[in-house]
Amino acid sequence: MILDYVVFRRLNRVKHAFFIWSGEVKNNDFFHMCLKSLQNISNCKISVYTPKLDTGTTLLKSMGINVVKFDRTEWDNRRQVCKVEKIREHLYSLNEDDHMMVFDGDMFMVSDPFEVFEKDFDFFYTSREHPIFPANGGCLGFRCNDKSKEFLDIFVENLNEPNWDPYVELRKNHPDSPGLEYKDWWVDQDFLNCIHKYKNEINDGLLDIDLKVYDAKNKYNYIIIGKSDEEIFDGIEKNEISVLHFKATSMTRWINDSVGDRMGDRLDRLNEIIRKRKVEQYGS
Numbered sequence: 326m327i328l329d330y331v332v333f334r335r336l337n338r339v340k341h342a343f344f345i346w347s348g349e350v351k352n353n354d355f356f357h358m359c360l361k362s363l364q365n366i367s368n369c370k371i372s373v374y375t376p377k378l379d380t381g382t383t384l385l386k387s388m389g390i391n392v393v394k395f396d397r398t399e400w401d402n403r404r405q406v407c408k409v410e411k412i413r414e415h416l417y418s419l420n421e422d423d424h425m426m427v428f429d430g431d432m433f434m435v436s437d438p439f440e441v442f443e444k445d446f447d448f449f450y451t452s453r454e455h456p457i458f459p460a461n462g463g464c465l466g467f468r469c470n471d472k473s474k475e476f477l478d479i480f481v482e483n484l485n486e487p488n489w490d491p492y493v494e495l496r497k498n499h500p501d502s503p504g505l506e507y508k509d510w511w512v513d514q515d516f517l518n519c520i521h522k523y524k525n526e527i528n529d530g531l532l533d534i535d536l537k538v539y540d541a542k543n544k545y546n547y548i549i550i551g552k553s554d555e556e557i558f559d560g561i562e563k564n565e566i567s568v569l570h571f572k573a574t575s576m577t578r579w580i581n582d583s584v585g586d587r588m589g590d591r592l593d594r595l596n597e598i599i600r601k602r603k604v605e606q607y608g609s
Contacts, residue, residue: 340369340439341425343415345408347400348430350381355571356430360388363428366599367437374411376400403508405462406484412465413477419469427465433569435561435599438464438545446539447472450517451546460517463570464546472536479532484512489532491519546570549579554591561598 342363350356360371372391376399385392393411400407412427419425424442441449449466452459467473479489487493487505495515496505523531524538547566549557560566571579579591 337420339420339423340367341415341419341423342367342369342371343374343412343425343427344371344430345374345411346430347375347377347404349377350384352384357384359428359430359432359434360385360390362432362434364388366434366603367439369426369439372415374415376407405510405513406481406508409477409480409484409513413474413481416467416469416477417474421469423469425467425469427462427467428568429463429570431571432463432546433571433595434567435569435595436564436567436602438567440567441466441541441545442468444539444541446537448476448536449539449541450520451541451543452521453543453546453548458514458518460514460521461546461548461570462514462517463548463572464541464568466541466545472534475534476532476536479534480513480516483516484508489519491523492516495519544568548572558594558598561595 344360346356348356360373363369363371370391371389372393373385374393374395376395376397382392393415395407395411399410416425424439426438426441446466447468447470450460450462451464453461467477483489483492485508487496492515493505495518496502496512499511499515501511520527520538521540524540527534527536527538544566545568547557547560547568548570550572557566557569
């Protein structure tokens with residue numbers, strides 16, 4: 326009976342995508358494009374948590390997206406703490422053994438990122454080449470189990486009241502740190518960078534959890550700042566890039582700074598790659 330239940334859960338496993346978004350959503354704006362790109366290549370269930378969404382709610386619901394509103398006071402001046410609290414809230418609401426991925430809203434998916442779950446882990450994060458802060462919170466993933474839940478409990482606890490020595494030390498020495506009471510921008514990435522630094526020790530039980538942590542590098546969080554179109558498309562063609570992350574100024578470069586049909590050309594090229602992959606996978 327136990328084996329039958331395990332098989333049943335695996336056959337009925339659901340893929341969940343989590344976003345938190347505090348702006349509006351309009352047809353064909355960047356967040357809308359982000360969501361459409363994910364729906365185009367994955368059959369996951371998408372949830373958008375938001376402290377402020379009026380005109381975009383109807384649009385999102387028309388796309389079959391679950392919209393979860395929460396009070397603005399949870400968000401103001403504690404955005405990154407709130408984000409991780411809502412990630413935990415969402416994970417706790419899922420069925421055991423479901424898969425959950427967390428994405429920033431300025432991304433574009435070119436292949437199904439849930440393929441990462443072919444790897445053996447409870448929690449994954451992504452990293453880049455950076456001399457001080459390699460871990461980036463743009464994409465995270467969790468298997469829904471007790472170990473991931475306990476990890477998120479520790480994560481949330483430390484964002485609210487730092488107590489893990491490596492995290493306290495990093496927060497104190499952060500070049501832009503206003504103090505341990507600060508709960509807004511980048512505090513979650515400080516914690517992730519401690520996870521990155523002590524990943525092997527955590528896998529050996531450093532946090533008193535039997536947690537398997539996996540660094541997925543930048544395939545699912547490829548930051549395009551400083552990258553040429555040739556580098557980007559070459560990586561996509563070689564299946565070394567699954568998710569593009571535009572981040573602020575680079576989003577401007579790809580959209581607002583795209584003169585004439587350049588943005589259309591890029592999107593056409595991305596969509597043609599995606600179309601070919603879907604034909605290869607599912608047939609014409």
